[in-house]
Amino acid sequence: MWKILLSRLTQGHRTVAYPDEPPSLPPRFRGHPTIDSTRCPEDCRQCVDSCPTDAITKDERGLALDLGRCLFCTDCTDSCPEGAIRFTTEHRMAARTRHDLVVRSGMIDRVRALDGKMLRLFRRSLKLRQVSAGGCNGCEADVNVLGTIVFDLGRFGIQMVASPRHADGLLVTGPVTENMKLALKKTYDAVPPPKIVIAVGACAISGGPHAGHDEVHDGAASVVPVDLFIPGCPPHPFTILDGLLGLLDRLGPDRTAPRGAQLTER
Template identity: 65%
Template sequence: MIQALLARLRQGHRTLAYPKGVPTLPDRFRGLPIVDSSRCPADCRDCANACPTDAIAIDDRGFRLDLGRCLFCTDCVEACPDGLIRHSQEYRLSVRRREDLVYDGRTLKLAEALDQKTRRIFGRSLKLRQVSAGGSGACEADLNVLGTVVFDMGRFGIQFVASPRHADGIVVTGPVSENMRTALLDTYAAVPAPKLVIAVGAEAISGGIFRGHDEVHDGCGALLPVDLFIPGWPPHPLTILDGLLRLLGRLEEPGQTA
């Protein structure tokens, strides 16, 4: 017993001050890519060609990056002959509508809070059932992390629960393999209404690296009404927590990143 107490003393208080203070992310952290597309040479498609998930489109409407497909890898950064793409430290990435993830390289419209009526129901207590539908274990790991003392999402009233019957919504990871389609739909159906659907990671949003495979459904968007998209590969736990709190209207700050 005394050893457990001594260990407890040694381990100390480790919960982040977030959202009051934002912890320092590593300098190589790959957050929101910033693209200076005004300086792109005409007809250069090197970044688009290098992108493993074809997330980049360049046409007469200019440069567009679909963050729902983006793996936040460095392939486009390395491919750009003029070094116009860089990853910022910006970890806030979540949006409410799929089209808001298509990003011009400068400003991203972040998720708005739920309407007031729904917020009254979920704002102070949100129970979520997680369904991995072809998820690789990485998204799941960084969702699990939210339950640790570091992020402690329980202090915001958010919790993962074991049964869909106890849940207010589901959190989907993975590209939705055909073999998980029925189980995902059954789980969703078992959650009492009103209910939320949150898609976490490139795979759940667009199929990610598996996009176009016969074995998957390119994310959950075609099967379920998604209320919150959290991009990343996998998203950093802070990105996920930011998205959840934004959805619940618990962050008081502007809804746009630049």
């Protein structure tokens, strides 16, 4: 008993002050990429060709990078002779539509909150059922982390619940394997309306490294309507938390720090 109390003192208070204070992320963290198409030589397609998931395309307007496909690997930055693509340590990347995830220059917009009735219903209490549909346990692990004392998701009124019947929505990870398609659909149907779906990670958004395999369906949107996309492979817990809080309009009006302020050269 005394030992437990003593430990409690030495282990200390560990919950982060997010979102009131910005997160501390390692210098090598690969967050929101930025593109400078003016650096691209005329016929160069090195980054396009090197990308394992075809996240990068090039047309007359320059490069476009789909964060929903991006694995945040270094294949494009390593291949680019001009440094046209760079990763910043910006963790905020969630978006409400698939289209919003395509970056040409600058940063993507701040995630748009739910509107009207949905916001009133879920803003202060959101219960989610997690469904892993072919996820590699990367996304699952970093969603789980939100439940630890470090992030303490419960303080925002967000909770992972054991049954879809108790849930306001689903948080889907994985590319949706053929073998999980029916289970995902049934779980969705079991959630009482109105309901939302959140796709976490490159797999759940686009199939990720498994896109195009015969055995998978290239993401959650193939089976259920998706309301929030959170990119990453896996997304950092802060990226997931930012997405969830943005959706619920819980980030506060004063949190408009210029994006890309922490731009770091890699």
